[in-house]
Amino acid sequence: MQKYRMISNDIRNKILDRTYQANEQIPFERELCEIYDVSKMTVKKALDLLVTEGLIIKRRGSGTFVKDMGPEETKRVTMANQFRGTTAISPGEKIESEILDFSIVHPPEEVAEKLNMALDYFVYDIYRVRLKEGNPFVIEKTYMPIDIIPYLKRENVSGSIYEYIEEKLSLSIQSAHREITVRKATDFEAEKLNLEYGDPVAVAEQVGFLSAGTAFEYSISVHRYDMYAAQIVLTRN
Amino acid sequence: MQKYRMISNDIRNKILDRTYQANEQIPFERELCEIYDVSKMTVKKALDLLVTEGLIIKRRGSGTFVKDMGPEETKRVTMANQFRGTTAISPGEKIESEILDFSIVHPPEEVAEKLNMALDYFVYDIYRVRLKEGNPFVIEKTYMPIDIIPYLKRENVSGSIYEYIEEKLSLSIQSAHREITVRKATDFEAEKLNLEYGDPVAVAEQVGFLSAGTAFEYSISVHRYDMYAAQIVLTRN
DNA sequence: AAGTGGTCTAGACCACATT
DNA sequence: ATGTGGTCTAGACCACTTC
Missing domain, CATH: 1.10.10.10 (Winged helix-like DNA-binding domain superfamily/Winged helix DNA-binding domain)
Incomplete structure (x- = not known):
């Protein structure tokens, strides 16, 4: 060190x-x-x-x-000052995933913009509900270019994708840009998160980057309002 | 430079x-x-x-x-990567304040903890609704030790407190620690922000520090859900 | 092997606050 | 006047990729 x-x-x-x-x-x-x-x-x-x-x-x-x-x-x-994937945020607690969708598609326009990739390339489209100790707390929609994160299988998706990327693929995650907003839950979100329609949700939209500098992930996660908090330290240079 | x-x-x-x-x-x-x-x-x-x-x-x-x-x-x-007070976030747009309360009190226990001060000292208790172009978008509750920010008057409170601190008092703001959470609006908040009871709000809780290293501000701001977004850049060292 | 960025040094001088 | 942290240098050596 x-x-x-x-x-x-x-x-x-x-x-x-x-x-x-x-x-x-x-x-x-x-x-x-x-x-x-x-x-x-x-x-x-x-x-x-x-x-x-x-x-x-x-x-x-x-x-x-x-x-x-x-x-x-x-x-x-x-x-x-930490920065980890969803799974690692609460160590010791059991995180599971319900996979709603796992497919390979062309990126929607917005996703292609965020990942700075061409529209005729392919991305994984991963749609999961994640549960902590059996209780759903976030719905995650994740897009990742298949060229950057190859061989992703359903079994990897049920656990921590970050772990797969870092340990199995030996790629190194360098940084992420995140935007947090707030809105009302849709019918579907309410059902999946055990909320009422119109209840608050926190929406975290994130672009993740590898050490190589390439964007490897664009994700939108919709959190139960009572199970989300973000910390920021702001410093003037 | x-x-x-x-x-x-x-x-x-x-x-x-x-x-x-x-x-x-x-x-x-x-x-x-x-x-x-x-x-x-x-x-x-x-x-x-x-x-x-x-x-x-x-x-x-x-x-x-x-x-x-x-x-x-x-x-x-x-x-x-900027970091400013509420007033400076949208330059060019007109920000006004409705002052709900402006008094001097002993700090509640939680505030004393955050500001690392004794319970028998005094803080300003500032309670404002802030309006952008006439529309309310955030309710701010601010506590500041009177010993650190002296001579604060009602007229300063109706505008930008940060500006008062930096320009009138020539103190320099160094950093802030912020936590963002989400919940439902109370009756009172709904009324003040033109929302319905139970609508989402973003809550930003913040401790501000001067260059001197002392905590000068503890504030809780409750934002309309459709007028709030936070950006974060996370980097691994 | 060559060349990249990463770390570390010893020392110079500057800007600022306290005495 | 003294001493703090801030900046900058010229150069050494290391860790990592493949320039």
Whole structure:
């Protein structure tokens, strides 16, 4: 593991276990250089990671400080910096899928735009209801180009597609662009999610990218309103 | 302006105006060093900004590539990296406020936790309905410690509080932690937002931080479901 | 093997806040 | 005046792809 990552982890832990307390000043960069026996740029990179995460704040001329948060907020922020597929969000809880559709089609125009692909290529069209401990909580519609994610079978689709991509195909997922909106459930959604028609749903529309830079996934997931929350850390550069 | 920021802006513009096209490889870091006459670390920092924004992807051993996105998605991603108060989100559109309450109180327990302050200190309690072009679209409940944001008057509250903080008080807003959830509108919310009871609303709960590292704001805003969207770029470190 | 981006260094100088 | 973090350099070496 890289030095800056070790340092960053070490300091994060010290914030989480309150060795460095809220609003407290942490050692100067110069001191951290000595403590960890590294150069200034390495310390800076480690601290910048924590700034992006939202845990600390640096003030030129005075020092570096732990953000003034309560313990709960601190934990939440640490969590918010994860990024995983639906299945991995609640580890320890059992996630199953009801497959409504699994076929190969030409992409609808909007999907082709999002995946930046030609209309005469093919995509998987995967339509699933996902259940946590037996209770449906999200309907996911996923499109993936067959050229990028080959050999996808029904059995892979019943579990975690992300896992299939990363472990079976050894592809690496790099990032995702997500838009969250809110609307009323349709009849169909209400039925599948055990809601009433017109009840609220959260809609997350997402484009996923591989390390190679290609868009590999366009998905729209419709969540039960009482089983959805999104966390964001916004930072001014 | 810093060199890395100029370079980063320049490359961002070239992506936006399609000088560098989707999925295209941009010049190697070594070449960029020569083009801009800077060192490698400076180029790296400029590119890393764009990686965080979600515009490009770097692949060790092969090069740096523009993400494989359509033009719309590219613009959206560029937008998503902003962060402003409600008033500034739609420039050019007229935002007004109906003030439901503006008082000074001891913080409720949850607020004290979020703002990491003692229960016997004081906070402003600001309750507003905000209207865009005359139409109500969000109800905002805001708490701010009076010690951090002094002299706040009713006139400041009818406009942009962020503007007051940054321009009148010369404080600098650094970041915010936001959680988005969904639920049904209460009777009161429905009335104020011109909705029906039980219609969906998006709830954004936010803690704002100053450059000094102190939490200066805890707010809960309840949005009309048809006038809310949040964008997120998720990146794996 | 050659060439990419990733990490790290030691040191210079700058901008800013505190003293 | 001192000391903080911010930027930038020139160069070394490493990890990874295949330029």
